[in-house]
Amino acid sequence: MPQITVETSPALDHVDWSAFALALHPVVVEIAAARLEACKLRTLRTEYEVVGDVAATGTGGPAIVHVGIALLAGRSDETKAKLTEATLELLRKHIEPTDGVTLHVSVEVRDLDPSYRKFEA
Numbered sequence: 470m471p472q473i474t475v476e477t478s479p480a481l482d483h484v485d486w487s488a489f490a491l492a493l494h495p496v497v498v499e500i501a502a503a504r505l506e507a508c509k510l511r512t513l514r515t516e517y518e519v520v521g522d523v524a525a526t527g528t529g530g531p532a533i534v535h536v537g538i539a540l541l542a543g544r545s546d547e548t549k550a551k552l553t554e555a556t557l558e559l560l561r562k563h564i565e566p567t568d569g570v571t572l573h574v575s576v577e578v579r580d581l582d583p584s585y586r587k588f589e590a
Contacts, residue, residue, distance in 0.1 A: 470581065471503050472539040473510040478518050480525060480532040480570050486512045489563045493556060500552045501540055520573055529569030534560060535577070542580040549578040 473493065475486060494508040518524070520531035536556055540549075556576045564572065 470507050470539070470541045470585075470587070471497055471501065471509070472581065473497070473508065474537045474539075475510065475512040476515055476533070476535045476537075477512055478515055478525060478532040478534070480530075480567065481534060481564065482514070483567075484564055486510075489559060492559050492563070496555050496559065497538065497552065500555060501544055501548060503540070520571070523571075530571065532567070532570045532572050534564065534572070534574045536560070536575070538576070538578045539581045539585075540578065541585070542583070544578075544580075552578045 473490075475489070477484070477486070490510040493510065494505055497503050497508055498505050515533065518531050518533050520533070523530050525531055538552060538556065553576045556578075557574065560574050560576070564574070566572070
């Protein structure tokens with residue numbers, strides 16, 4: 470915990486997602502009272518995007534980024550909203566605009582299911 474997943478379009482392969490993770494983790498610690506060593510981020514590159522009636526073409530069209538942050542239960546809605554806004558601001562700083570690409574960015578902060586368990590080896 471926290472489990473952070475970034476789903477990203479191929480049109481955003483130029484983004485330094487490691488730098489984004491290293492910037493985001495301290496923000497999660499500050500806002501959500503998490504431990505830095507517990508923050509885990511992984512990126513998942515999507516293969517194909519369509520927004521409305523427009524498909525991505527490789528050189529243009531839509532590009533989608535969705536960040537999901539899952540936390541152990543107990544954070545207030547206000548804390549989650551603050552973390553969502555801070556994450557959106559970091560994304561604005563880390564994603565350079567690309568000609569011909571329309572960017573669609575979203576963030577969701579949610580509670581992990583009570584069944585969540587982990588181990589470290």
